[in-house]
Amino acid sequence: MQFSWKKPSILPGFKLTLGYSLFYLSLLVLIPLSTLFLKSASLHWADFWNTITAPRVLAAYRLSLLTALIAAAINTVFGLLLAWVLTRYSFPGKRIMDSLIDLPFALPTAVAGITLTTLYAPNGLIGKYLAALGINVAYTPLGIILALTFISLPFVVRTVQPVLETLDPDMEEASACLGAKRLATFFYIILPQLRPALFTGFSLAFARALGEYGSVVFISGNMPFKTEMTPLLIMTKLEQFDYTGATSIAVVMLLFSFLILMTINLMNWKLAK
Amino acid sequence: MRQNHNLIQPKQKWLHGFWLVLALSFFSLFILVPLFAVFSNALSKGWQLYFHSIAEPDAMASIKLTLLTAAISIPLNLIFGIAASWAIAKFDFVGKKFLITLIDLPFSVSPVISGMIFVLLFGAQGYLGPWLIAHNVKIIFTPFAIIIATLFVTFPFVARELIPLMESLGNDQEEAALTLGASAWQTFFYVTLPNVKWALLYGVILLNARAMGEFGAVSVVSGHIRGHTNTMPLHVEILYNEYDFVGAFAVASLLALLALFTIVAKSLVEWKSNIKREVLA
Secondary structure (H helix, E strand, O other), rough: OOOOOOOOOOOOHHHHHHHHHHHOOOOOOOHHHHHHHHHHHHHHHHHHHHHHHHHHHHHHHHHHHHHHHHHHHHHHHHHHHHHHHHHOOOOOOOHHHHHHHHHHHHHHHHHHHHHHHHOOHHHOOOOOHHHHOOOHHHHHOOHHHHHHHOOHHHHHHHHHHHHHOOOHHHHHHHHOOOOOHHHHHHHHHHHHHHHHHHHHHHHHOOOOOOOHHHHHHHHHHOOOOOOOOOOHHHHHHHHOOOOOHHHHHHHHHHHHHHHHHHHHHHHHHHOOO | HHHHEEEEEEOHHHOOOOOOHHHHHHHHHHHHHHHHHHHHHHHOOOOOHHHHHHHHHHHHHHHHHHHHHHHHHHHHHHHHHHHHHHHHHOOOOOOOHHHHHHHHHHHHHHHHHHHHHHHHHOOOOOHHHHHHHOOOOOOOOOOHHHHHHHHHHHHEEEEEEHHHHHHOOOOOHHHHHOOOOOOOOHHHHHHHHHHHHHHHHHHHHHHHHHHHHOOOHHHHHHHHOOOOOOOHHOOOOOOHHOOOOHHHHHHHHHOOOOOOOOHHHHHHHHHOOOOOOOOOO
16 A cells, blocks of 8 residues: 555645645744754854853743742642632622733733833832831842743643542542542642643643743843843843854753643653543 | 532531632732733823823834834734645545644744744854845844744634534534536625634634734844834833833833733633633743
8 A cells, every 4th residue: 555644635726725734834943943052053062061050040040940940839739729719609899800810921921021020029019018027029030030030920720720620529529528628638639630630731831931032121120140040141142142152042942842832741741541 | 500509518608708709819819910910000100101102213213123123024924724624634544643743843842942943944053144134134133034933823813713623613614615617706705704603713712812912932033123123022021131120111001002912802802702712822
C-alpha cells in the first residue's frame, strides 16, 4: 500500500488553507523566532556562559524564579478558594464576581502596573497604612510578588472551576455516610480529584509570571541585584544595544518556559492514561 | 449539588461564612480596589482635567495608533485563524499536532522576547538591517514595527478557539452540502461559518483586548516617539514616568473601560453559545 501523508477527503481547499497557514506562520512567527537561535548559535560558548552566569544576571534569575513561584503558590491556594466559593456557594453578586475574575487578563499590564504602584507606594491609599507598620511594598520584592499575583490570578480559578462543577457528589456523600469529617472528605476525596487541575493552573500562572514585564516594570523599581527581574534585564541590555547579551539571557528564559510547558503536557498525558 | 453539600454538613455555618469572607476579601483587594483606583485617580482633579488629558494631541495620537493597530491585527489574524482551522480541523494529515504546537508558540514567549526577535531581524544591527538601510526602509521605531509585534503576540487567538470547535463538529454537514451541489465558498459561508460564528467572535474579542493592551512587545520596538510610535499603554508609561498622574490614569481609564467591555462581551458570548471559558488569555 502506498504511504499517504493525508487522508483522502471530498472537502475542498486543503492546499490553499494549509499553504496560506504555513506561509503566514513562517513569515510572522517561525522566521522571527529563528533569529533568536541563529543569534545564539553565533555566540562563542565562553561569552554565552560568562553572560548568563554574571552575578547580576544570576540575581535576576533567582528573583524571577522566586517571586514567580511565590505568586503562583498564593494563587493556587486562593484560586482554589475562589473556585470553591464560586461553584459551591450562592450569594448576591456571584455572577459579576465570576466575570470580574478575568480582569487581570483583560486589563492591559501597564495599567495594572501603575495602579498597583500608586496604591502601594509609601504615600498610596493602602501603602501609607503599611508604611506606618514599617512594611514597604512598592519598589521591593514584595511589590513584585503582588503584581505577579495580580496578573496570574485567573489561571488556577479557571482550571479548577470546571472540575469542581463536575465533581460527583455521591463520593462526598458516601464519605460522609461512612463517618468521615468534612476536612477528611476534603483532603482524601475532593483534593485528589482536583490535583491535575491545580497543577496545570499553578504551572500556567508560574510560566506567565516568569515572563511578565508590563506590571512589574513600574512596581519593582528596577534596582540591579535587588529588584531587577529577568525581562527587565533583557530590556536594559537591548536599550544599550547589547544584542548578544540580551539574546543569551532570553534563550535561557525561553528554555525555562518550554521546560514548564513540557512538564504540563507530560503530566496531563500521564494523568490521562 | 449545593443541597447535597448542605445535607452533608448542617452544623458548620460559621465555617461557610469564614471561607466566603476570606474569598471576598482577596477578590476585593486584588480586583475591586485596583479597578476603583484607576477611575478615582483619573478623576482626582475633576472631569475637566480628565477630558483635557484625553483630548491632548499626543494622547489622541496614541489612541489613533492603538485603534489602527487593532484594526489591522484583527482581520489579518482572523483570516489566518480561519484558514488554519479549516486545514487542521477538516483534514487528517501527518504533522497536525506539531502544527498546532507551532501556532501556540507566541503565547509561551515572554512579551519582551516577542519584541526582541523583531529587533534582531529588522534592527540596525539585525539580520535584515544592512539591506533595509541600503534601501532606505525603516521598520524598527515606526508604527509598522508596532503592528508586526502586535500581530505576533495576538497570532493564536482565533485559531485556538476555532480548531477544537470545528474538530468536534465533524465534516458531515459540509459533505452533505457539497454532495447537494454547493460550491466550496457556499459551503463555507452557509454551513461552516454559522456553526462557528460565536467562537469566532469570542476569539476576536480576546484578540482585540490583547492588541490594544499589549505593552512589553511593543515597548521594545516602539522607540517611544511621542505622537508617532506611542500606543495607549506606552503613552500611559511616559506620562506616569513624567509624574503626570492624572494624564496617565486618564488614558489608563480608557484601557480599563476596554477591559470591562471585553469582560462583558466575553460573558455575553459565553452565555449565548455555551462556549467553555478560555483559560489562557
